[in-house]
Amino acid sequence: MANPSLLILPGDGIGPEVMAEVRKVIDWFGTQGRPFTVEEGLIGGASYDAFGTPLSDETLARAQAVDAVLLGAVGGPQYAGVDYALRPEAGLLRIRKEMDLFANLRPAQCFEALADFSSLKREVVSGLDIMIVRELTSGIYFGEPRGIHPDNAGGRVGINTQRYTTDEIRRVARSAFEMARRRGNRVCSMEKANVMESGILWREEVQWVHDNEYPDVELSHMYADNGAMQLVRNPRQFDVIVTDNLFGDLLSDAAAMLTGSLGMLPSASLGAPMANGRPKALYEPVHGSAPDIAGQGKANPIATILSLAMALRYSFDMGEEATRLERAVEQVLADGHRTADLMGPEGGTPLSTSAMGDAIVAAL
Amino acid sequence: MANPSLLILPGDGIGPEVMAEVRKVIDWFGTQGRPFTVEEGLIGGASYDAFGTPLSDETLARAQAVDAVLLGAVGGPQYAGVDYALRPEAGLLRIRKEMDLFANLRPAQCFEALADFSSLKREVVSGLDIMIVRELTSGIYFGEPRGIHPDNAGGRVGINTQRYTTDEIRRVARSAFEMARRRGNRVCSMEKANVMESGILWREEVQWVHDNEYPDVELSHMYADNGAMQLVRNPRQFDVIVTDNLFGDLLSDAAAMLTGSLGMLPSASLGAPMANGRPKALYEPVHGSAPDIAGQGKANPIATILSLAMALRYSFDMGEEATRLERAVEQVLADGHRTADLMGPEGGTPLSTSAMGDAIVAAL
Ligand SMILES: CC(C)[C@H](C(=O)O)[C@@H](O)C(=O)O
Numbered sequence: 001m002a003n004p005s006l007l008i009l010p011g012d013g014i015g016p017e018v019m020a021e022v023r024k025v026i027d028w029f030g031t032q033g034r035p036f037t038v039e040e041g042l043i044g045g046a047s048y049d050a051f052g053t054p055l056s057d058e059t060l061a062r063a064q065a066v067d068a069v070l071l072g073a074v075g076g077p078q079y080a081g082v083d084y085a086l087r088p089e090a091g092l093l094r095i096r097k098e099m100d101l102f103a104n105l106r107p108a109q110c111f112e113a114l115a116d117f118s119s120l121k122r123e124v125v126s127g128l129d130i131m132i133v134r135e136l137t138s139g140i141y142f143g144e145p146r147g148i149h150p151d152n153a154g155g156r157v158g159i160n161t162q163r164y165t166t167d168e169i170r171r172v173a174r175s176a177f178e179m180a181r182r183r184g185n186r187v188c189s190m191e192k193a194n195v196m197e198s199g200i201l202w203r204e205e206v207q208w209v210h211d212n213e214y215p216d217v218e219l220s221h222m223y224a225d226n227g228a229m230q231l232v233r234n235p236r237q238f239d240v241i242v243t244d245n246l247f248g249d250l251l252s253d254a255a256a257m258l259t260g261s262l263g264m265l266p267s268a269s270l271g272a273p274m275a276n277g278r279p280k281a282l283y284e285p286v287h288g289s290a291p292d293i294a295g296q297g298k299a300n301p302i303a304t305i306l307s308l309a310m311a312l313r314y315s316f317d318m319g320e321e322a323t324r325l326e327r328a329v330e331q332v333l334a335d336g337h338r339t340a341d342l343m344g345p346e347g348g349t350p351l352s353t354s355a356m357g358d359a360i361v362a363a364l
Numbered sequence: 365m366a367n368p369s370l371l372i373l374p375g376d377g378i379g380p381e382v383m384a385e386v387r388k389v390i391d392w393f394g395t396q397g398r399p400f401t402v403e404e405g406l407i408g409g410a411s412y413d414a415f416g417t418p419l420s421d422e423t424l425a426r427a428q429a430v431d432a433v434l435l436g437a438v439g440g441p442q443y444a445g446v447d448y449a450l451r452p453e454a455g456l457l458r459i460r461k462e463m464d465l466f467a468n469l470r471p472a473q474c475f476e477a478l479a480d481f482s483s484l485k486r487e488v489v490s491g492l493d494i495m496i497v498r499e500l501t502s503g504i505y506f507g508e509p510r511g512i513h514p515d516n517a518g519g520r521v522g523i524n525t526q527r528y529t530t531d532e533i534r535r536v537a538r539s540a541f542e543m544a545r546r547r548g549n550r551v552c553s554m555e556k557a558n559v560m561e562s563g564i565l566w567r568e569e570v571q572w573v574h575d576n577e578y579p580d581v582e583l584s585h586m587y588a589d590n591g592a593m594q595l596v597r598n599p600r601q602f603d604v605i606v607t608d609n610l611f612g613d614l615l616s617d618a619a620a621m622l623t624g625s626l627g628m629l630p631s632a633s634l635g636a637p638m639a640n641g642r643p644k645a646l647y648e649p650v651h652g653s654a655p656d657i658a659g660q661g662k663a664n665p666i667a668t669i670l671s672l673a674m675a676l677r678y679s680f681d682m683g684e685e686a687t688r689l690e691r692a693v694e695q696v697l698a699d700g701h702r703t704a705d706l707m708g709p710e711g712g713t714p715l716s717t718s719a720m721g722d723a724i725v726a727a728l
């Protein structure tokens with residue numbers, strides 16, 4: 001059997017730095033008789049600089065062919081003036097859409113050793129473990145019509161369209177219910193059914209999937225504004241949250257920030273099953289490209305390394321290895337190793353990006 | 365000169381209870397030679413029950429005629445099955461739209477005596493004082509086309525349209541810049557210009573108003589997902605935030621919850637100037653109708669009383685009286701008076717809604 005294949009797209013800013021540490025981990029698995037076939041490609045600003053497009057057809061074709069894609073981050077201030085269709089983010093949106101990665105899994109987990117980094121009180125976030133399932137290939141991100149046009153008053157009008165179908169809602173709802181069964185068995189669905197018809201449809205279809213396919217899972221519904229409040233007030237009330245693309249963007253970022261350790265959080269974007277039965281998949285850290293600290297060895301590689309752990313679990317059936325990698329990260333933290341973003345007020349000497357990668361490999 | 369006029373719409377749930385306390389304060393001003401002409405009307409479920417519509421044309425006409433409207437809250441579980449166009453929220457959306465109340469001012473202010481109620485650390489929220497200016501009469505709340513239709517796959521499709529014009533953006537931007545000049549002189553505008561064209565237009569038009577009319581105010585732009593994060597991470601970095609209807613809904617609720625005292629927060633929704641030079645205006649608490657505690661004397665009337673203070677300031681040129689009322693509220697809190705929602709873990713006997721109203725009048 002061929003080795004499992006990975007396409008690595010480091011992207012922009014700190015992307016290449018953190019990805020270099022992931023390579024060390026992958027190489028370590030190679031030495032343990034679990035080799036991967038690894039290719040690299042460009043995305044975002046890096047691809048725009050090289051090819052004039054934030055995602056080339058060739059890179060997309062390779063992404064479609066491998067078992068899993070591992071992405072760093074895209075974007076940077078130098079692309080602010082670039083044509084809208086060619087900006088770094090357009091590459092990210094295109095790969096999500098073309099691979100049809102409809103279920104974006106964003107865990108918000110509070111690491112015990114880092115609980116004091118949260119702006120929230122320790123007793124509010126300690127032990128926090130939420131999974132946000134965000135719809136990723138539809139809604140207002142992709143709906144037509146869209147654009148900026150002249151209006152009747154001599155000004156302009158900007159238009160975007162939120163559009164969800166029964167099938168789009170049901171499939172991501174299924175992902176959420178499946179996830180809940182492996183966790184706390186509870187799903188909270190969030191929308192604005194009180195003001196948006198697309199929210200009514202969302203609520204009804206999620207309820208339908210529940211009643212017909214997952215009656216054993218506990219389902220509740222919440223307006224998204226209340227959801228934003230409840231995440232701040234008492235985030236541990238949630239197990240799995242399922243929501244649309246735009247609400248998921250805001251709510252998952254807020255949830256991630258609750259943990260106080262954004263540099264620690266991975267994500268998975270999953271699509272339909274491929275011939276081998278595994279879902280199409282892209283893994284990336286929740287944090288962005290952080291251009292302000294790029295190239296200085298200050299970035300925290302853990303979110304990207306934990307994204308690899310998610311890949312091991314969801315794409316390669318290597319649950320044990322995933323757990324082992326996660327344990328190694330916990331060990332390194334418990335030993336007091338910290339990158340700059342994880343330094344407490346007591347001070348100390350932060351580990352560089354590369355030293356953190358080495359420490360994790362050593363702990364493995 | 366005629367007395368200033370107020371239309372009171374208590375609405376549903378705890379609305380009537382908290383509004384009864386506001387009446388006490390209004391009556392007190394009457395005894396001090398500042399009488400108001402007060403009318404009452406129905407909105408939301410209460411109006412639906414009486415007239416079969418959540419906002420009658422007659423009530424709307426009265427709202428258009430008075431100097432200011434004071435609203436309690438709308439909604440309740442008993443209206444879950446009501447036709448979409450007749451649900452309580454439709455009354456609220458209609459009055460906002462018909463009165464063209466485009467600028468929704470939502471202060472998120474942390475009361476020193478209550479700072480420990482926040483789920484955030486005291487040092488993160490102490491002294492917090494943000495003003496969120498939310499566009500309230502356009503965007504995805506009102507854009508056409510909208511609805512639920514059959515789709516091609518035998519299912520349904522739910523559609524809503526985000527639509528903003530130059531004029532709609534510029535006028536709310538002006539409200540934000542005006543507000544900033546009276547405060548910390550800084551505005552942060554939030555959108556998703558990286559994925560939505562309506563967000564690009566938003567960013568450009570806010571920048572235009574700044575450059576041409578308010579160059580003295582400091583302006584920054586932030587993606588709304590990052591905004592949600594930054595509100596959690598370090599909310600005191602903000603002075604005035606200006607954002608669209610939907611983002612404003614989520615972000616202002618999250619910001620309100622940061623303060624830990626939702627029952628304390630008022631809001632103002634302002635429109636174009638009337639013949640008397642004052643803006644059309646509606647004032648309401650940020651909290652909802654709280655059907656679970658309605659009718660039990662547990663509700664906190666302070667948010668609604670502080671909404672009256674905003675009315676004094678913005679609609680009646682009674683800034684001194686507004687400050688006096690705000691001071692009375694602070695005094696009552698400093699004296700240790702608390703409604704049930706403000707009771708700390710130490711216990712004690714909470715004041716009823718009515719006793720809190722009396723205490724505030726006594727402090728006046
Ligand atoms: C970079 C941006 C286009 C993207 C999004 O809005 O989806 C990001 O915020 C995310 O959440 O992955």
Ligand SMILES: CC(C)[C@H](C(=O)O)[C@@H](O)C(=O)O
Nearest residue numbers: 194195225439453456457613
């Ligand atoms: C009740 C609801 C329609 C309303 C809104 O979404 O605007 C509320 O959440 C608010 O923020 O005033």
